[in-house]
Amino acid sequence: MSDAVLSARGMRKSYLSGDRRIEVLQGVDLEVRAGESISIRGESGSGKSTLLNLLSGLDAPDAGTLQWAGGPARVELRAEFLGMVFQSFYLIPEIDARANVLMAARMRGRPGPAERARAADLLDRVGLAARARHLPAQLSGGERQRVAVARALMNFPKLILADEPTGNLDEHTGDAVIELLLALARETRTALVLVTHNPAHAKKTDRQMLLHDGVLR
Amino acid sequence: MPWYLYLALKQLFPTGRVFPFFTFMSGLGVAVGVALLVVTTSIMGGFGHGIRGMIVDTQGEIQVVSPTLIDHPIALVERLEQVPGIAGATPFARGVVMLQYHNKPDFPEIQGVDLARVGKVIPFERYLVAGSLDDLDDDSILVSAQLARGMGMQLGSEVEIYSPLMLEKMKQDEILLPRGVRIAGIFEIGHQHLDRRMIIAPLRLMQELYGLGPTVHGISVRLKPGVDEFVLARQLNETLPAGLQALTWFESAADFQSVIRFEKYMVFFLLAFIVVVAALSIMSSLLISVVRKTREIGLLGALGGKPRQVAACFCAQGFFLGVTGTAAGLLLAWLVISFRNDIVRVLARFTVGEDVFQQFYGFVNLPSHTTGSDLATIIVGAIVASTLAGLLPAWRAAQLKPVEALRSE
Numbered sequence: 001m002s003d004a005v006l007s008a009r010g011m012r013k014s015y016l017s018g019d020r021r022i023e024v025l026q027g028v029d030l031e032v033r034a035g036e037s038i039s040i041r042g043e044s045g046s047g048k049s050t051l052l053n054l055l056s057g058l059d060a061p062d063a064g065t066l067q068w069a070g071g072p073a074r075v076e077l078r079a080e081f082l083g084m085v086f087q088s089f090y091l092i093p094e095i096d097a098r099a100n101v102l103m104a105a106r107m108r109g110r111p112g113p114a115e116r117a118r119a120a121d122l123l124d125r126v127g128l129a130a131r132a133r134h135l136p137a138q139l140s141g142g143e144r145q146r147v148a149v150a151r152a153l154m155n156f157p158k159l160i161l162a163d164e165p166t167g168n169l170d171e172h173t174g175d176a177v178i179e180l181l182l183a184l185a186r187e188t189r190t191a192l193v194l195v196t197h198n199p200a201h202a203k204k205t206d207r208q209m210l211l212h213d214g215v216l217r
Numbered sequence: 218m219p220w221y222l223y224l225a226l227k228q229l230f231p232t233g234r235v236f237p238f239f240t241f242m243s244g245l246g247v248a249v250g251v252a253l254l255v256v257t258t259s260i261m262g263g264f265g266h267g268i269r270g271m272i273v274d275t276q277g278e279i280q281v282v283s284p285t286l287i288d289h290p291i292a293l294v295e296r297l298e299q300v301p302g303i304a305g306a307t308p309f310a311r312g313v314v315m316l317q318y319h320n321k322p323d324f325p326e327i328q329g330v331d332l333a334r335v336g337k338v339i340p341f342e343r344y345l346v347a348g349s350l351d352d353l354d355d356d357s358i359l360v361s362a363q364l365a366r367g368m369g370m371q372l373g374s375e376v377e378i379y380s381p382l383m384l385e386k387m388k389q390d391e392i393l394l395p396r397g398v399r400i401a402g403i404f405e406i407g408h409q410h411l412d413r414r415m416i417i418a419p420l421r422l423m424q425e426l427y428g429l430g431p432t433v434h435g436i437s438v439r440l441k442p443g444v445d446e447f448v449l450a451r452q453l454n455e456t457l458p459a460g461l462q463a464l465t466w467f468e469s470a471a472d473f474q475s476v477i478r479f480e481k482y483m484v485f486f487l488l489a490f491i492v493v494v495a496a497l498s499i500m501s502s503l504l505i506s507v508v509r510k511t512r513e514i515g516l517l518g519a520l521g522g523k524p525r526q527v528a529a530c531f532c533a534q535g536f537f538l539g540v541t542g543t544a545a546g547l548l549l550a551w552l553v554i555s556f557r558n559d560i561v562r563v564l565a566r567f568t569v570g571e572d573v574f575q576q577f578y579g580f581v582n583l584p585s586h587t588t589g590s591d592l593a594t595i596i597v598g599a600i601v602a603s604t605l606a607g608l609l610p611a612w613r614a615a616q617l618k619p620v621e622a623l624r625s626e
């Protein structure tokens with residue numbers, strides 16, 4: 001199992017809603033191998049976002065173990081281990097596209113020429129070389145999500161977690177973003193966990209899974 | 218630059234924005250507060266400093282006085298001139314007389330000065346607007362400009378002086394005739410108070426008018442540049458014979474000085490509230506910004522930002538606003554102080570008229586004296602207040618959990 005980039009065992013999470021406890025995740029097991037792409041589908045409210053938050057270490061599980069690249073998941077490792085893409089793009093509005101991509105590197109230390117070159121290169125790869133100096137407000141939804149994809153790839157992560165990245169995009173734009181995400185992941189041998197409602201997008205991944213009744217199948 | 222400082226600067230000065238409105242408005246409060254504080258303390262400091270200049274120029278930094286009369290003034294002068302730090306000393310006698318010219322009386326203060334020595338202590342030539350010190354002999358006097366104007370006296374006018382000694386003599390059934398003197402010069406010191414009614418007479422004439430014989434009222438002392446008058450006065454008081462006391466210019470006008478100082482502190486205290494209000498407005502705009510940026514703060518957490526770095530980002534914004542606001546305020550203050558006389562003149566012209574203004578307030582030229590310590594207090598105070606204002610928003614931002622922040626829609 002040396003090539004598992006992520007390994008989750010018996011992940012449980014429940015929320016208190018009023019005086020009722022909702023068991024959202026009831027023992028999820030997931031193993032992601034290097035470079036593989038996995039899609040997770042499930043009804044709204046089934047706990048997909050909750051699961052991704054546990055996998056990314058942003059939230060703590062009630063029970064279960066999480067390993068990143070064969071070792072225990074530690075918050076300090078997240079920035080270099082993980083890239084994240086969200087339904088809402090969460091770009092920083094005050095800085096341009098290139099600076100947003102570079103932000104991922106900046107948070108790990110002062111970006112040098114190598115990082116700047118990579119940011120420019122990634123923007124080129126997502127087809128936004130000409131838009132590098134545009135502010136997020138000057139970009140379309142699809143373009144913003146492509147900036148977010150480039151940002152997720154900035155630190156050479158081993159794994160990208162994408163939570164409904166096409167949820168705010170029209171069908172055509174969404175298809176293009178998914179194609180791009182999958183292509184880049186494959187090309188850079190980055191593993192991808194893609195949460196989606198769209199069966200067509202799910203089909204394009206190596207493995208399709210379903211979250212239902214708190215377990216992943 | 219750490220990412221949180223970079224982001225703090227970018228949030229204040231976004232890429233491509235020529236005029237960051239939010240930053241401008243938040244900084245403006247600080248700028249106005251700082252400018253007002255600097256301008257008012259400088260001008261009040263100017264009045265205080267002007268008073269010092271006036272007193273020191275007309276009586277030296279220190280006066281050695283006695284509750285009785287000083288019998289051997291020249292011996293004391295020579296002894297004082299031996300003291301290291303003292304540049305010169307000169308005896309004086311002072312009082313009030315009645316001056317009469319063409320049947321018109323006035324009651325000026327009179328100061329008798331030793332013509333041979335006074336030049337070492339008091340730069341009279343500087344204040345003379347007519348006549349010459351060389352023409353001053355035992356039968357002549359100098360008068361202040363306003364006194365001369367008020368009584369219609371000119372250079373060379375013959376006037377009569379009535380002294381209190383005449384009343385003393387009258388009690389003993391003796392008659393002393395008024396002393397006729399000539400106006401040998403007219404001076405203008407530039408301070409309402411001193412220019413109104415003032416006579417400078419040779420010491421011998423004053424001694425004669427007051428029946429002092431060879432005695433005087435005190436010795437004016439001029440110090441060498443850079444000597445601290447307060448230290449030297451203390452030193453003199455330890456060594457002078459009993460009955461003699463060294464007073465600094467400050468003690469000669471202690472009431473006046475303490476009033477000015479009190480007013481300065483009051484104004485400082487009141488105007489400081491502008492800075493406090495400016496800091497509060499920084500706090501509220503940063504709090505709004507934290508709420509508005511909740512999801513981005515969540516994202517920073519997701520990208521690996523630590524809560525205390527997120528806090529530093531907002532605290533730094535308070536600090537930067539304080540620094541830019543203070544810098545702008547200092548610039549504004551410098552402009553206002555540089556053009557203060559033009560501003561006053563324009564204000565006077567549009568309100569009461571320049572002449573009335575000058576008559577009523579006694580000035581059209583505002584003094585200004587900025588001290589380093591006042592400036593330092595204002596700068597440090599404004600920046601510290603702005604930085605503190607960033608603390609509460611910073612704490613709020615650090616409290617946000619990335620998961621919850623990202624969920625908030």
Ligand SMILES: Nc1ncnc2c1ncn2[C@@H]1O[C@H](COP(=O)(O)OP(=O)(O)OP(=O)(O)O)[C@@H](O)[C@H]1O
Pocket residue numbers: 015016017022024042043044045046047048049050051
């Ligand atoms: N912080 C919370 N407090 C209480 N309940 C929560 C919290 N977070 C999630 N839940 C509940 O957990 C369940 C799963 O939520 P989650 O957001 O993971 O669903 P999802 O599968 O991502 O749905 P969607 O497809 O609509 O995004 C929901 O019923 C939700 O109400």
Ligand SMILES: [Mg+2]
Pocket residue numbers: 048049050163
């Ligand atoms: Mg979800």
